[in-house]
Amino acid sequence: MLRKYFPILTWGATYNRDTLTNDLIAAVIVTIMLIPQSLAYALLAGLPAEVGLYASIAPLLLYALLGTSRALAVGPVAVASLMTAAAVGQLAAQGTPEYLGAAIALAFLSGLMLLGMGFLRLGFLASFLSHPVISGFITASGIIIAASQLKHILGVKAEGHNLLELLTSILGRLGEINLPTLVIGAAATAFLFWARKGLKGYLKKRGYTDKMAGILARTGPVAAVAVTTFLTWAFGLSDWGVRIVGEVPQGLPMPTLPPLDLDLWSKIAVPALLITVVGYVETISVAQTLAAKRRQRIDPDQELIALGGANVSSALSGGFPVTGGFARSVVNFDAGAETPAAGAFTAVGMALATLFLTPLLYFLPQATLAATIIVAVLSLVDLGALKHTWSFSRPDFAAMAATILVTLASGVENGIVAGVALSIFLHLYRTSRPHVAIVGQVPGTEHFRNVERHAVITAPDVVTIRVDESLYFPNARFLEDTVYAQVASNKALGHVVLMFPAVNDVDASALESLEAINERLTDSGVTLHLSEVKGPVMDRLKRSHLLDDLTGRVFLTQYDAMKALAPELTARTLAACRRDTLRTAG
Structure with missing residues (x-):
C-alpha cells in the first residue's frame, strides 16, 4: 500500500550514483529553461513574477514523492496560466491582494479535486474529453495567448478575454506603440524562433556534438533574458517607457493559506474543475507518451493524486495552478532524467534562483517574457489537424472546429465547455444509430x-x-x-x-x-x-x-x-x- 501511494519507495530502492548524475544533469538543463518560463507564465496569469518561481518549487518536490512518471516535469504551463487569468480576472483586478488570493484558492481547490478523483479512482473521467476537443482547445488557447502578449511586445495597454476583444483593443492603440519596447520584443521573438529552429544546427556546424548543441539551443530564453536585461539597464530604457519586471522579492516562499471564503470558492468551482480536467489530460498524455518510449508504465489514478498534491503544495506556498508541461517534460526526458528526483533537484535550483538571482531580474523587460510565451505557445497551434480530422471523421471535425471557434470568440471556459458538450452529443448521436x-x-x-x-x-x-x-x-x-x-x-x-x-x-x-x-x-x-x-x-x-x-x-x-x-x-x-x-x- 505504501509503495502504491509513494512510488519513491520503488524507484528509490535502486537509486545509484549513475542515476544521480543523470538526474542532476537533467535538472540543471530544466532549471535553466524553467526560470524564464515561470516568470513568463506568472505574467500571463496576471500575477507578480515571483509567484511563478514559487509555483516551481514545492509542486516539483511533491510530484517527486508521489508521481509515477520518471520524466514528467511539473510546473506552470501556458494553458493553465491563461485559464487562471480568465477565471480570476472576473473576480478581482490584477495587482490586488484579492487577485492573488483568488489564484491561490484556484490552485488549492483544483488540487483537492484532483486528490478526490485520485482516491476515488476516477481517472477514466478524463476520457470524456476527446483528442479533437483537447487539440482544438489547445490550438485556440495558443492563439489567444499569443494575441494577449502582443500588448507587451508593442508596449501598449490592451484588455480582452477572447481573440476579437484583444485584437480590437490592440488595433485601437496602435498609435501608442513604444518603439524601444517594439524593438526589444521583436528582436527577442525573432531570436527565440531562430534558437528553436536553427541554433542547434548552427552549433553542430561549429563542431559541437549533437547533445551539447541541443543543450545550448535550449538556453536560448536565458540568453534573451540576460541580453535584454543588460541592455535595458545599460541604456536606461525603462526611462523611455520600456516596462520592466521591477523588484522581485528575494527569498523562499512563506507558507500561506488560501482565502477561506465560501462565496469565492463557489465562483471558482467551475473554472477549478475545468483546469483540473484539462491539466490532468495534458499531464497524462505527456506522461504516457514518454513512459512508452522507455517501456515503463504509469498509474493514471496515482497521477491524479500526485498532480493534486502538487497543486495543493503550490497554493500553500503562494503559487497558482500547475500541471505537467509538454516541452519541459520532453527536455527532461532528452536530457537523461531517469527518476522523479530530477524534478526535486530542479526545485532546489529554483529555490536557489529565488534566493540569489531575483535582484538581477529588476530590469528584465516584460517584452522579453512576452516573446518567450509567444514562441512557446505557437508550437502548440496545430491548424493542420483540422484538415486531417476532416478527412477522417466529420463529427470529430465538428467538435474540434466548434471548440476552436467558441474559444476564440467567447473565451477559454466557454470553449472547453462547448467542446465537451458537443463531444457528448455527437457520441450519443453516433451510438443512437449503431452499425x-x-x-x-x-x-x-x-x-x-x-x-x-x-x-x-x-x-x-x-x-x-x-x-x-x-x-x-x-x-x-x-x-x-x-x-x-x-x-x-x-x-x-x-x-x-x-x-x-x-x-x-x-x-x-x-x-x-x-x-x-x-x-x-x-x-x-x-x-x-x-x-x-x-x-x-x-x-x-x-x-x-x-x-x-x-x-x-x-x-x-x-x-x-x-x-x-x-x-x-x-x-x-x-x-x-x-x-x-x-x-x-x-
Whole structure:
C-alpha cells in the first residue's frame, strides 16, 4: 500500500550514483529553461513574477514523492496560466491582494479535486474529453495567448478575454506603440524562433556534438533574458517607457493559506474543475507518451493524486495552478532524467534562483517574457489537424472546429465547455444509430459477412441482423425499427436472428426493446433467435424474463443457427465450394 501511494519507495530502492548524475544533469538543463518560463507564465496569469518561481518549487518536490512518471516535469504551463487569468480576472483586478488570493484558492481547490478523483479512482473521467476537443482547445488557447502578449511586445495597454476583444483593443492603440519596447520584443521573438529552429544546427556546424548543441539551443530564453536585461539597464530604457519586471522579492516562499471564503470558492468551482480536467489530460498524455518510449508504465489514478498534491503544495506556498508541461517534460526526458528526483533537484535550483538571482531580474523587460510565451505557445497551434480530422471523421471535425471557434470568440471556459458538450452529443448521436448489417454465409466456410460487401448466401425465410454496438437507451428504438423494416419487406420471413458478437452490454431500455421485438414478431408469426451472445450479456439476460419468453433459441455460433434453421441450404453452401476446390486441385 505504501509503495502504491509513494512510488519513491520503488524507484528509490535502486537509486545509484549513475542515476544521480543523470538526474542532476537533467535538472540543471530544466532549471535553466524553467526560470524564464515561470516568470513568463506568472505574467500571463496576471500575477507578480515571483509567484511563478514559487509555483516551481514545492509542486516539483511533491510530484517527486508521489508521481509515477520518471520524466514528467511539473510546473506552470501556458494553458493553465491563461485559464487562471480568465477565471480570476472576473473576480478581482490584477495587482490586488484579492487577485492573488483568488489564484491561490484556484490552485488549492483544483488540487483537492484532483486528490478526490485520485482516491476515488476516477481517472477514466478524463476520457470524456476527446483528442479533437483537447487539440482544438489547445490550438485556440495558443492563439489567444499569443494575441494577449502582443500588448507587451508593442508596449501598449490592451484588455480582452477572447481573440476579437484583444485584437480590437490592440488595433485601437496602435498609435501608442513604444518603439524601444517594439524593438526589444521583436528582436527577442525573432531570436527565440531562430534558437528553436536553427541554433542547434548552427552549433553542430561549429563542431559541437549533437547533445551539447541541443543543450545550448535550449538556453536560448536565458540568453534573451540576460541580453535584454543588460541592455535595458545599460541604456536606461525603462526611462523611455520600456516596462520592466521591477523588484522581485528575494527569498523562499512563506507558507500561506488560501482565502477561506465560501462565496469565492463557489465562483471558482467551475473554472477549478475545468483546469483540473484539462491539466490532468495534458499531464497524462505527456506522461504516457514518454513512459512508452522507455517501456515503463504509469498509474493514471496515482497521477491524479500526485498532480493534486502538487497543486495543493503550490497554493500553500503562494503559487497558482500547475500541471505537467509538454516541452519541459520532453527536455527532461532528452536530457537523461531517469527518476522523479530530477524534478526535486530542479526545485532546489529554483529555490536557489529565488534566493540569489531575483535582484538581477529588476530590469528584465516584460517584452522579453512576452516573446518567450509567444514562441512557446505557437508550437502548440496545430491548424493542420483540422484538415486531417476532416478527412477522417466529420463529427470529430465538428467538435474540434466548434471548440476552436467558441474559444476564440467567447473565451477559454466557454470553449472547453462547448467542446465537451458537443463531444457528448455527437457520441450519443453516433451510438443512437449503431452499425447493423444483414449477413449471409460465405460459400465454403462457416463464416458470415455483410451481404452488401461480400458474395454470400442467404435463406429466403431467415434474416440475420448483426448488431455491431452495445445496446442502450439511445439506440434501442433504432434496433426495433430495423427489425420491423425487415419483417415488413419480406412476407416469406419466418425467422429473425439477432447476431450479437460485438454487443458488450444491454441496459434496461434495450432489454425492453428486445422484449417488445419478441412480442411483436410473435404476433406476426415470426420466431426470434439470438446468436453469439457474449457471456456477460448472457448473464444479464438470464436475470430477466426475455429468455423464458423467447420464441426461438440462443445459438452459440451463427453457423449453428443457420444449420438449425436452414440445414439443407447451409450444408449445400458449404459442400459446393469444397467440391469446386477439390475439382480445381485435381
